[in-house]
Amino acid sequence: MKLGKILTASAIAIGIAFSTPAFSAAVNITKKIESVTVQHGGKSVKIMRNQNQKNTVNPAFAKTSRKCPPFCIQPSALAPGVETIGELEVINYLKMINDGDESILVVDSRTPDWAAKGTIPGAVNLPWTKLNPAKGADPISIGEIMEGSFNAMNLEGLWDYSKAKTLVMFCNGMWCGQSPNNIKNLLKFGYPAHKIKWYRGGMQDWEILGLSTAKAVN
Numbered sequence: 001m002k003l004g005k006i007l008t009a010s011a012i013a014i015g016i017a018f019s020t021p022a023f024s025a026a027v028n029i030t031k032k033i034e035s036v037t038v039q040h041g042g043k044s045v046k047i048m049r050n051q052n053q054k055n056t057v058n059p060a061f062a063k064t065s066r067k068c069p070p071f072c073i074q075p076s077a078l079a080p081g082v083e084t085i086g087e088l089e090v091i092n093y094l095k096m097i098n099d100g101d102e103s104i105l106v107v108d109s110r111t112p113d114w115a116a117k118g119t120i121p122g123a124v125n126l127p128w129t130k131l132n133p134a135k136g137a138d139p140i141s142i143g144e145i146m147e148g149s150f151n152a153m154n155l156e157g158l159w160d161y162s163k164a165k166t167l168v169m170f171c172n173g174m175w176c177g178q179s180p181n182n183i184k185n186l187l188k189f190g191y192p193a194h195k196i197k198w199y200r201g202g203m204q205d206w207e208i209l210g211l212s213t214a215k216a217v218n
Helices: 011-018 087-098 139-148 178-188 202-208
Strands: 036-040 043-047 083-085 104-108 153-155 158-160 166-170 196-199
Touching: 036 087, 087 104, 087 166, 087 196, 139 153, 166 178, 178 196
Parallel strands: 083 196, 104 166, 166 196
Antiparallel strands: 036 043, 153 158
């Protein structure tokens, strides 16, 4: 069964995968999911929602208006074949990684200054500039990322993506162009669209829902 068929937007399907016998938290992720444990920086980290029902959003994501360009509203569909996903799908991918699936990588595409404000537990930070030739990324360093992080294979100058990882990419949210930039460059390099998932809501929506964050790791 293909990975894309395993994951759907159905909360029911995801609920079955994460079902727990009893709840102790007042604020759960879904009716059947209280929390999910993932690996982050070599340690187990629990993803759950903030239990303070009077909590408000992180001030870093409270601003409603940023200059456009560059902070313009992104489309809901970024490119043909690239699936746009939500929080439950991201959490499901993270759980699959934690359960031993090495074919998936969750990527925080933001620059280090933004990533330092907190990231999604289980994600690795790969700034959008490192895949962008226009920002000084050279073919050798891009190739090292392709092979070392994404598991693509370079065969005499041609890229083989048959064993490449499924990439779940995000940045600051629906007004952020950093993950879209990464994704568009990957597509130019020939990375298969069906192996790229885009969490459009990014840290903006993650923070609004009170979900756990962690210190960024490379």
